Amino acid sequence: MLSVNEHLLEQIADQLATSDYAVIDDFLSAKEVEAILAVFDIHREHGRFKQAAIGDSDNQEINKSVRKDLIKWIDEDNARPAVQEFLEKIDEVKNYLNRTCFLGIKEYEAHFTIYPPGAFYKRHLDQFTTSDHRKISFICYLNQDWQPEHGGELRLYLPDGDIDVAPIAGRLAxxxxxxxxxxxxxxxxxxxxxxxWMLDQYIELSFLG
Ligand SMILES: O=C(O)CCC(=O)C(=O)O
Ligand SMILES: [Fe+2]
Structure with a gap:
């Protein structure tokens, strides 16, 4: 059974096809967001978040002048139910995009992300110079009480100008x-x-810590 509303799937596909990006609200319900944040707490208590690196698996480098976020890769086979449900929704998006946009996406990789106060990620593209298997980037935000003074917007550089996306809970960009x-x-x-990231080839995830 579909758990993502068909209308949302259509919106994602239409916006991606016409503008190369899509922003969808209520991809996750308030309850789903809360359940995922509880999983963040568990991983944080166990010290599983690490400073994010730049580059692909063979060229990893930590450069704090480029990005200062903390990440933990999701291990799909051992994901907790709340995260599993999120991945199932992403799977539905993936299947829908393959059917309607012929993207040939095979799988995805994803991580939990925390930007502590003072963190940022400078302007970049998500494809690495050494590999270009990332086709669609997706970010689902979990910030229940986000206010403009909190900052941390996602800025997209588009042909018609920049767009800032507020990282509010339940929103998928x-x-x-x-x-x-x-x-x-x-x-x-x-x-x-x-x-x-949705990928156009199967990858070896064993390097992911
Ligand atoms: O969190 C976001 O809004 C974007 C993150 C990002 O650009 C990345 O991790 O490559
Ligand atoms: Fe990025």
Missing amino acids: CFRSDVVEHEVLLSHAHRYSLTG
Whole structure:
């Protein structure tokens, strides 16, 4: 049974096809957001978040002048139910995009993400110079009480100008990984999200810590 409203799926596909990006509210309900944040707490208590790196598996580098977020990769086989449900929804988006946009997406990789106060991620593209298997980037935001003074907006650099996306709870932002440059503006509060990429080939995930 479909758990993502068909109308949302259509909106994602239409917006991606016409503008290379899509922003959808209420992709997750308030209850789903809460359940996922509880999983963040567990991983944080166990010290599982690590400073994010830049580059692909063979060229990993930590550069705090480029990005300052903390991540934990999602292990799909051992994901807790709330995260499993999120992945099932992403799977539905993936299948819908394959049917309607012929993207040939095979799978996805995703991580829990925390931007502590003072963190940002400078302007970049999500495709690595050494590999271009990331086709669609997606970020689902989990910030229940986000206020403009918290910052941390996602800025998308588009042909017609920049767009800032507030990281509010339940919202899904996605965009073509190969063309849309973007950055995360300085965050003044803790900023929580699930970040992932739809890939056009199966990958070896064993390097993911
Ligand atoms: O969290 C966001 O809004 C974007 C994150 C991002 O650009 C990335 O992790 O590559
Ligand atoms: Fe990115």
